[in-house]
Amino acid sequence: MAQRISMAHGEGGELTHELIKNVFMKYFHNQTHARLDAAILPWNSNEIVMTTDSYVVKPIFFPGGDIGKLAITGTVNDLAVSGAKPVAITAGFIIEEGFSIRDLKEIVKSMALEAEHAGVQIIAGDTKVVERGSADGVFINTTGIGQLFEQRLEPDAITEGDTVIISGPVGEHGVAIMSARKELGLITDMTSDCASLHHFIEEVVTNVKGVRVMRDPTRGGLATTLVELCEDFRFDLELEESWIPVPDAVHGACDILGFDPLYLANEGKVVFIVEAEQAKKMMEVIKSHPLGASAQVIGRVKSCDNASGKLYLKTPIGTTRRLFRLSGMLLPRIC
Amino acid sequence: MNKLDLFSDHHLVRQSLAAVIEIAEAFKLEKGRMPVLMEVCGSHTMAFARSGIKQRLMDHVKLIAGPGCPVCVTDQKSIDAMIQLADEPDTILCTFGDMMRVPGSASTLMKAKTEGKDIRVVYSPLESVKIAQQHPDKEVIFLGIGFETTIPILALAIREAEKMELHNFTIWMTTKLVEPVLRELLDAGEVKVDGFLLPGHVSVVLGKTSYDFLMKEYQVPGVISGFEPVQLLTGMYKLIDLLHNQKVDILNDYTHVVKEHGNAVARELLHTYFEFGDEAWRGMNVIPKSGLVLKDQYARFDAKKKFNVAVKEPRKVKCRCGEIIRGLINPEECVLFNKGCTPVHPIGPCMVSSEGTCAAHYQYMREE
Numbered sequence: 149m150a151q152r153i154s155m156a157h158g159e160g161g162e163l164t165h166e167l168i169k170n171v172f173m174k175y176f177h178n179q180t181h182a183r184l185d186a187a188i189l190p191w192n193s194n195e196i197v198m199t200t201d202s203y204v205v206k207p208i209f210f211p212g213g214d215i216g217k218l219a220i221t222g223t224v225n226d227l228a229v230s231g232a233k234p235v236a237i238t239a240g241f242i243i244e245e246g247f248s249i250r251d252l253k254e255i256v257k258s259m260a261l262e263a264e265h266a267g268v269q270i271i272a273g274d275t276k277v278v279e280r281g282s283a284d285g286v287f288i289n290t291t292g293i294g295q296l297f298e299q300r301l302e303p304d305a306i307t308e309g310d311t312v313i314i315s316g317p318v319g320e321h322g323v324a325i326m327s328a329r330k331e332l333g334l335i336t337d338m339t340s341d342c343a344s345l346h347h348f349i350e351e352v353v354t355n356v357k358g359v360r361v362m363r364d365p366t367r368g369g370l371a372t373t374l375v376e377l378c379e380d381f382r383f384d385l386e387l388e389e390s391w392i393p394v395p396d397a398v399h400g401a402c403d404i405l406g407f408d409p410l411y412l413a414n415e416g417k418v419v420f421i422v423e424a425e426q427a428k429k430m431m432e433v434i435k436s437h438p439l440g441a442s443a444q445v446i447g448r449v450k451s452c453d454n455a456s457g458k459l460y461l462k463t464p465i466g467t468t469r470r471l472f473r474l475s476g477m478l479l480p481r482i483c
Numbered sequence: 484m485n486k487l488d489l490f491s492d493h494h495l496v497r498q499s500l501a502a503v504i505e506i507a508e509a510f511k512l513e514k515g516r517m518p519v520l521m522e523v524c525g526s527h528t529m530a531f532a533r534s535g536i537k538q539r540l541m542d543h544v545k546l547i548a549g550p551g552c553p554v555c556v557t558d559q560k561s562i563d564a565m566i567q568l569a570d571e572p573d574t575i576l577c578t579f580g581d582m583m584r585v586p587g588s589a590s591t592l593m594k595a596k597t598e599g600k601d602i603r604v605v606y607s608p609l610e611s612v613k614i615a616q617q618h619p620d621k622e623v624i625f626l627g628i629g630f631e632t633t634i635p636i637l638a639l640a641i642r643e644a645e646k647m648e649l650h651n652f653t654i655w656m657t658t659k660l661v662e663p664v665l666r667e668l669l670d671a672g673e674v675k676v677d678g679f680l681l682p683g684h685v686s687v688v689l690g691k692t693s694y695d696f697l698m699k700e701y702q703v704p705g706v707i708s709g710f711e712p713v714q715l716l717t718g719m720y721k722l723i724d725l726l727h728n729q730k731v732d733i734l735n736d737y738t739h740v741v742k743e744h745g746n747a748v749a750r751e752l753l754h755t756y757f758e759f760g761d762e763a764w765r766g767m768n769v770i771p772k773s774g775l776v777l778k779d780q781y782a783r784f785d786a787k788k789k790f791n792v793a794v795k796e797p798r799k800v801k802c803r804c805g806e807i808i809r810g811l812i813n814p815e816e817c818v819l820f821n822k823g824c825t826p827v828h829p830i831g832p833c834m835v836s837s838e839g840t841c842a843a844h845y846q847y848m849r850e851e
């Protein structure tokens with residue numbers, strides 16, 4: 149087999165076949181679904197949840213993961229925070245001519261491994277090869293299909309006093325990616341928090357009532373994610389800055405680079421908004437799971453009626469300021 | 484508790500805040516007005532806004548942001564020239580990220596990049612030396628903006644290029660020095676300040692004694708301060724305390740990094756490669772000997788000598804960055820603030836730079 153991707157790998161002929169057989173099928177091995185051009189799935193349509201996302205992370209391999217793992221966890225988590233159990237994923241690859249097949253195998257292997265951990269099947273895929281220079285190594289698009297959990301979310305029931313919980317410290321993925329680029333002269337051994345969250349989320353959601361809504365604070369970080377949530381569901385939220393867990397390495401990196409940890413990407417965290425009475429129970433359940441061991445209550449819903457969808461941050465000195473979407477700061481492209 | 488926690492610790496911060504308010508009130512009682520402090524450093528400006536200290540102290544201390552952001556103080560003509568540099572054939576332009584979206588008269592580096600110019604964001608000038616080594620067929624130009632903090636790294640880059648015997652690496656020097664601009668501000672007398680909060684990073688290189696001129700020649704006190712909320716507050720406290728007791732002194736409140744005479748190795752590096760040169764500052768004309776330029780014997784690394792870019796007089800805009808960096812107005816006083824000018828569509832550098840005063844107000848002090 150060839151060592152590197154050539155334009156011919158994308159032509160649909162023998163080499164494409166070889167690539168599919170030796171790389172994709174070898175690791176994704178799905179006999180039942182991958183025989184037709186499209187996969188036939190067995191459910192009732194009102195239970196189905198679907199999402200899609202493309203991954204263009206640079207560098208492709210970083211401490212704690214790689215683009216393949218990210219492509220699976222990202223899609224799994226999008227489904228999970230929408231209240232669904234991920235069932236099947238499709239994967240589309242856009243590969244730059246000259247890309248190493250060894251690296252591709254690494255990526256595909258880690259996708260397969262992550263999918264197995266997550267208990268989802270990779271059921272269909274696509275490969276395109278583009279000329280050298282028209283892509284950056286490899287891009288992956290994943291589409292995921294999931295089935296709603298029995299326990300439904302209740303975003304419309306959000307009320308004043310509802311509690312905001314984050315499952316762990318923020319900014320790790322962002323800093324891991326930045327230091328993996330070695331461009332920053334940053335020496336940290338921070339690894340990405342990149343992880344599939346749905347087993348964890350399912351456990352939380354089935355054991356605690358009153359989960360209103362969830363999001364995974366990926367690109368744009370915790371602040372942007374919460375601003376969007378506030379706007380989407382029209383409530384005002386207030387965070388306590390000193391309650392938000394930020395690792396020292398993230399702090400340090402942000403100090404040097406002038407970034408704000410609240411705007412750094414996370415790939416293995418989830419924010420929950422939960423009915424106030426359930427918050428204590430919820431924290432117990434979350435903390436008993438390894439992915440939620442350092443969870444924290446970080447704020448509360450300030451108002452709902454006539455709210456205009458604003459996010460506030462109470463600083464340690466007792467002032468309150470408004471948080472906006474990530475704007476203007478030039479963050480390196482991270483996902 | 485580690486050091487970082489200590490510096491932003493709740494109770495400590497609140498205690499320090501109360502102390503600052505108390506001493507500021509005492510000052511007010513005596514003088515009938517608030518103490519007026521200028522923070523010179525752009526990172527201080529950001530930290531004041533981000534931590535909420537500025538908002539909280541609004542009625543007690545007047546905090547003015549000074550000319551401490553290297554991007555903001557860069558003259559419009561220089562910016563136009565830098566963007567134009569990207570047009571040179573077979574060049575790779577390397578820059579710090581903040582410069583990418585700074586508006587020139589007609590374009591930005593970002594726009595030039597999308598038009599196909601090879602412009603790369605690097606985090607250290609040393610990376611651009613590496614790029615030059617990897618692309619011997621291209622001219623690699625680094626946009627050298629910055630204060631004393633950054634200039635030693637520019638010197639290091641030149642030393643590297645020298646060692647590697649590179650002939651395709653140059654720096655477009657438009658660096659700035661703290662002392663001349665503070666003198667300019669004080670001499671002009673447009674803005675009245677009681678004391679300066681002096682920049683932490685710059686002082687690591689320069690050392691505490693480099694500010695002696697403030698007390699000796701201008702009788703203005705200053706305190707070198709760190710960046711965490713507690714450090715900012717203790718720095719302020721010490722400064723107002725000096726004012727209140729009518730003492731003129733320069734204090735070092737950032738002792739674990741700033742030494743009396745600074746970093747001799749870094750200064751030595753500066754003096755090996757650079758000499759004083761006249762620099763144009765945004766909104767302030769040319770200040771004599773306010774920057775460092777490459778010595779003649781290193782002219783081969785000087786992009787200004789190697790490339791001949793002729794720039795027209797910059798287009799006039801309503802941007803009031805010049806007044807912002809001289810401490811004369813607040814961003815909200817600019818009609819464009821949060822209207823025509825936002826970080827996504829900036830009119831002036833103060834809105835784009837991660838240390839810019841307008842950006843600080845936009846990001847952290849705006850209600851709508």
Ligand code: SF4
Binds near residue numbers: 524526
């Ligand atoms: S270089 Fe450092 S000290 Fe100078 S303005 Fe920027 S942050 Fe402040």
Ligand code: SF4
Binds near residue numbers: 802804807829832
């Ligand atoms: S708001 Fe914009 S236009 Fe006005 S001074 Fe600031 S940067 Fe310039």
